[in-house]
Amino acid sequence: MATISQLKKPNQDHARNAGVPLRLDLLEDVRINLSAVERRASTLGGRRSVKKEHQAAWLLKAISCMDLTTLNGDDTAGRVKRLCAKARQPVRPDILRALGMENRNITTGAVCVYHSMIETAVEALEGTGIPVAAVSTGFPAGLSPFSLRVKEIEASVAAGANEIDIVITRGHVLTGNWQALYDEVKTFRAACGEAHLKAILGTGDLVTLRNVAKASLVAMMAGADFIKTSTGKESINATLPVTLVMIRMIRQYLDMTGHKVGYKPAGGISVAKDILNYQIMMKEELGKPWLQPDLFRIGASSLLGDIERQLEHHVTGRYSADFRHPMS
């Protein structure tokens, strides 16, 4: 990983995943060694750590990969505008100056909102190049009538969303109805058009890591641009074991098809040191391209404040109070 002075702009030149025909035989072959997965995930933080200047560089990179999110029933246009202002300038200028990064135009990777807030976000982010992501298809349960879920995607694209975070029907996974899951995601992908599709698997609902692995493969075969763990509304959201399983499926799919698919852990990631573990895992398993925002996003509503706090500690040697790092 680069030091701060070497931090580069992302390379976004890979082709979109076009999907491939459903291969049920590959699903039959999926095997997960649970204890090996848990061991690898639990030893990651102890084996590898990222210090000082390198840590600040990794945290700035994490910001550039963040889908800064608000998904609450009480969201208002005012809150979304404040969130967008934070996305444009996620770190206080004095901290960036002290890091020598004031001219790097660091922004978050995207802003993620419900459909009703898309136009507000698009307007607030105009001229920045920051994409607007909309959760869709009856988020978070994904159980509204299928035709309405497709129309919801079309409406969000028409309203200006560049990225659509769809939720899969978890029941298709739990009943092993892989064809239905494939058809669903493929239809959603077609409805997205040029907008990129992130497939939220709701991994906390899928019971086994084998199900997570199979659902990951099916979503990619159906053309997902990203696979994403969670809505943030399940009782278990992103974890490192689930991440290991999903990114190994991304590697398998890349070996099989040549298509690069992105990864988005989401839900419950609120502490800077946790995101460093995700970044280390991405780099070790998939390599540096998966540390860039075109292939790695972090879905988080409350991580940015802690990252900014750690950066301030890096430049001043002191921690400041949370209220000095408002999220929005």
Ligand SMILES: O=C[C@H](O)COP(=O)(O)O
């Ligand atoms: O997609 C993003 C998640 O909803 C964010 O979850 P969070 O509020 O737990 O950070």
